[in-house]
Amino acid sequence: RDGGALSSRVRIVAGDCREDIPVQADVYIIKNILEWDDDSTRRALANVLKAARPGARVIVIENLVDDTPSMKFTTSMDLLLLLNVGGAKHTRLSMVERLTDAGLVLGEVRPVNAYLHAFECTVPA
Numbered sequence: 292r293d294g295g296a297l298s299s300r301v302r303i304v305a306g307d308c309r310e311d312i313p314v315q316a317d318v319y320i321i322k323n324i325l326e327w328d329d330d331s332t333r334r335a336l337a338n339v340l341k342a343a344r345p346g347a348r349v350i351v352i353e354n355l356v357d358d359t360p361s362m363k364f365t366t367s368m369d370l371l372l373l374l375n376v377g378g379a380k381h382t383r384l385s386m387v388e389r390l391t392d393a394g395l396v397l398g399e400v401r402p403v404n405a406y407l408h409a410f411e412c413t414v415p416a
């Protein structure tokens with residue numbers, strides 16, 4: 292927000308993360324994004340790896356199709372995503388597969404709250 296406490300530290304960059312992520316950062320937070328088609332997920336993660344320095348952290352936060360209280364919400368979102376963008380919500384395993392296939396080193400997977408999980412990854416050397 293203009294004039295907000297963090298405004299001098301924020302830069303909004305327009306673009307398509309499947310084409311390019313022109314930002315070098317210590318931490319990349321990707322929240323409720325990797326729920327579209329698999330090719331888009333592959334391209335977005337490949338662009339994170341291209342932009343990031345070795346050792347940078349990549350934290351992917353998602354609602355999972357699992358046994359948590361988010362199941363009803365996630366199942367409706369799963370259907371909505373399938374019908375609208377050919378996407379899907381993930382299980383813990385299908386998310387882990389996509390992150391490791393992209394070349395990220397997976398650390399812990401932690402609940403953020405009753406609805407969201409964080410997959411803590413690192414960009415390898």
Ligand SMILES: C[S@@+](CC[C@H](N)C(=O)[O-])C[C@H]1O[C@@H](n2cnc3c(N)ncnc32)[C@H](O)[C@@H]1O
Binds near residue numbers: 306307321324
């Ligand atoms: C489900 S929302 C999640 C927003 C936010 N990260 C959150 O968790 O509240 C997905 C966001 O991705 C943006 N988006 C969609 N396609 C994109 C693309 N190709 N490149 C960059 N951003 C995109 C949308 O504009 C939208 O803000």
